[in-house]
Amino acid sequence: MAQPLIDRALGIIQKNDKGAYTVPTHGLYPFQWNWDSALTALGIAHHDEKRAWTELETLMAHQWEDGMVPHIVFHQEDDGYFPGPDVWRTGRPVPTSGITQPPVCGFAARRLYDRAEDKILASERIRSLLPKIDAWHDWFYRCRDPRQTGLVALIHPWESGRDNSVDWDLAFERVPTDGVEPFERRDLQHADASHRPTQAQYERYIYLVQLFRSLGWDNTKLHDASPFQVVDPGFNAILIRSCSDLSDLAELLGEHEVAARNRAFAEKGIAAMETLWSEPNSQYLCLDRKRGKQVENASVAGLISVFAPIPHKRAEQIAGRIMDIGRRTRFLVPSQPTDSPFFDGERYWRGPAWLIVNYMIADGMEAAGQHEVVARIVKDSLQLIEQSGFAEYYHPNTGEACGGKTFTWTAAMVIEFLSRSREMA
Ligand code: GLC
Numbered sequence: 001m002a003q004p005l006i007d008r009a010l011g012i013i014q015k016n017d018k019g020a021y022t023v024p025t026h027g028l029y030p031f032q033w034n035w036d037s038a039l040t041a042l043g044i045a046h047h048d049e050k051r052a053w054t055e056l057e058t059l060m061a062h063q064w065e066d067g068m069v070p071h072i073v074f075h076q077e078d079d080g081y082f083p084g085p086d087v088w089r090t091g092r093p094v095p096t097s098g099i100t101q102p103p104v105c106g107f108a109a110r111r112l113y114d115r116a117e118d119k120i121l122a123s124e125r126i127r128s129l130l131p132k133i134d135a136w137h138d139w140f141y142r143c144r145d146p147r148q149t150g151l152v153a154l155i156h157p158w159e160s161g162r163d164n165s166v167d168w169d170l171a172f173e174r175v176p177t178d179g180v181e182p183f184e185r186r187d188l189q190h191a192d193a194s195h196r197p198t199q200a201q202y203e204r205y206i207y208l209v210q211l212f213r214s215l216g217w218d219n220t221k222l223h224d225a226s227p228f229q230v231v232d233p234g235f236n237a238i239l240i241r242s243c244s245d246l247s248d249l250a251e252l253l254g255e256h257e258v259a260a261r262n263r264a265f266a267e268k269g270i271a272a273m274e275t276l277w278s279e280p281n282s283q284y285l286c287l288d289r290k291r292g293k294q295v296e297n298a299s300v301a302g303l304i305s306v307f308a309p310i311p312h313k314r315a316e317q318i319a320g321r322i323m324d325i326g327r328r329t330r331f332l333v334p335s336q337p338t339d340s341p342f343f344d345g346e347r348y349w350r351g352p353a354w355l356i357v358n359y360m361i362a363d364g365m366e367a368a369g370q371h372e373v374v375a376r377i378v379k380d381s382l383q384l385i386e387q388s389g390f391a392e393y394y395h396p397n398t399g400e401a402c403g404g405k406t407f408t409w410t411a412a413m414v415i416e417f418l419s420r421s422r423e424m425a
Contacts, residue, residue: 009411028190028404030078034101038108043412053125067139070096106242143219150272155226162349164197177203233284234304240269282321306364315368334396345395352393355413
């Protein structure tokens with residue numbers, strides 16, 4: 001069963017391969033996206049290690065001088081996507097967006113290294129990536145945690161990678177829409193409107209882009225100026241994991257200063273994660289930093305947290321929570337619990353299951369020794385593929401394919417899951 005699916009997955013990645021980077025899918029997302037690329041590199045590595053390193057290098061080549069790594073690199077013109085470079089106006093030689101995305105790169109580099117058959121090649125490639133990833137992590141804690149709490153805030157929902165999550169609804173109410181320049185969305189030409197964010201949300205997304213643009217994309221100002229500042233436990237867990245993985249790699253290469261800095265970030269982050277814990281929900285919740293209040297919504301953000309080396313007790317509690325959700329949901333892991341009044345099974349991050357999220361949760365659960373949860377997540381993920389193909393995301397009860405089809409990182413995750421099943425067989 002595995003090989004034909006792996007071949008199909010490789011076919012999708014190849015179709016979306018532009019030589020030195022991949023696009024998430026032609027049409028809907030025709031450029032390079034940050035965390036898509038880094039996670040896709042894991043799938044590519046199974047058949048071409050060199051090409052996998054190139055994927056990370058191309059992404060990091062567009063890092064800003066201040067350390068930020070943008071969420072989109074507009075390598076070539078394509079008017080099928082909005083907002084394009086004419087809206088961001090970041091002034092980069094190769095145009096980029098002006099915000100970031102979940103920093104999975106440190107984690108991906110470590111995983112590529114651990115699995116590399118060619119360790120000499122891997123060490124060489126890491127040596128040049130290391131200072132860049134380190135600078136990105138440092139940028140996060142400088143610019144997105146100016147009061148040094150140990151946790152970084154997002155200043156735009158797109159940074160989370162979970163664009164229209166219910167988690168942002170309350171904080172988003174503070175974002176006005178006056179002065180938003182007229183625009184034409186392009187996503188609706190490629191995907192069903194009922195699977196996508198609403199018009200009102202788009203106006204607020206663009207308001208924030210215009211605000212940051214008016215401040216010259218100066219990251220020493222953006223955090224405090226943004227009406228939207230949310231601390232996302234999933235995002236922070238990804239950053240902590242990447243810091244911890246980068247620290248191990250740095251140690252290996254004898255880069256002790258980088259190792260110590262990233263270890264300190266990770267340790268402080270793990271300790272601070274405790275402030276996001278919600279005992280009644282048995283998981284972590286977001287914090288609305290501007291309001292100083294927890295966001296009372298038990299979304300998948302608090303489950304992704306297990307991707308970081310959180311305390312064993314917390315991982316155990318989250319495992320219980322996931323199994324509980326699993327009793328009410330056909331396919332794990334829904335981005336919003338299916339019994340929530342805000343659940344919408346087709347609408348992007350307000351209910352659907354995403355394979356990259358499943359992968360990160362399964363990975364963390366594995367490290368925590370929660371094998372029952374891992375087995376269920378892997379089984380559900382593979383069934384989704386068999387039933388509905390390599391979609392962007394899936395209805396967690398019907399398994400319906402939603403959003404864009406033939407999606408690169410979904411294909412990469414399938415290769416990961418199948419290779420893992422093979423290793424365990
Ligand atoms: C959407 C997703 C985001 C992803 C991008 C490209 O914006 O929410 O996580 O990176 O599409 O696939």
